[in-house]
Amino acid sequence: MGRSPCCEKEGLKKGPWTPEEDQKLLAYIEQHGHGCWRSLPAKAGLQRCGKSCRLRWTNYLRPDIKRGKFSLQEEQTIIQLHALLGNRWSAIATHLPKRTDNEIKNYWNTHLKKRLAKMGIDPVTHKPRSDGLGVGVGGAGGGAGAAGSQQHAKAAAHLSHTAQWESARLEAEARLAREARLRALAASASSAVVAAPPPPLPHVPVPGAPAAAHGLDSPTSTLSFSESAALASVLAARAAMQPMQAYEEACRRSSSSSSGAITSRSTSPRTRGSLLWASRGCFSTAPA
């Protein structure tokens, strides 16, 4: 269980990546694939550690990444999956096409967590806070009274069981899918190296459509469409017990004061630059 020594070397650059570095990394991966990350920086002429290169590629440079604000559908998916899986961002990213775990994690920490807290929902347990905030917003039963609380407890027990089962199933499915993908990659590796095709146009999801229905894997996806659909059915069942209407209502209220977007600020300059760069066709498919 050793630890990667790649970052211990001296003389390696850290901090934000420059466009030149991005270009070098992209060009190298387009031509050769990433191969062994540890040896990549030297081959690509980068003064970075392999880990840094891998992160940059995974979270930023990959051509199959969608950037920009999250849709309401995506937010709901994140919240529901977080309720099921907790902080397992990679598993959550599996069900959000073209989103990276890092992006989802950041979005949760900077937006969703705060908003849920504001609504009186504990972002960790996804249950209404005991301080009385957010009445009628969270909880399966949602109502007051003995019958309501009994129903709530019943539903909570069911959810707990569902979450445990789903968590174990996800792990197994992810493992199987990963193996299948590796086999497929190995089979196609020889024919996918030179002459990368033109970059695909960014996929624009249909608002309101289930993520799985896009038929596309997320950047970190390890599950097939049918597997995603299976989880989607679980989510749908759970959604029936979740106060998502209240959440949507809260979103509408907040969006009316923040220009429709969930964020109070529009796309950041950094993101704007990335989008501009992507739109110029700097991205292209590359063997992973």
Add this chain to the structure above:
DNA sequence: AACCGAGACAACCGCAAGGCT
């Protein structure tokens, strides 16, 4: 115009799992 605090997000750090020798 300058300063300051908050928000947003890219990037880093350290740990753990799993493969390979």
Add this chain to the structure above:
DNA sequence: AAGCCTTGCGGTTGTCTCGGT
């Protein structure tokens, strides 16, 4: 079986920008 190496993951930090004063 044991140790090393690579990769993946989640938590945290650093940096930049914007809005308010």
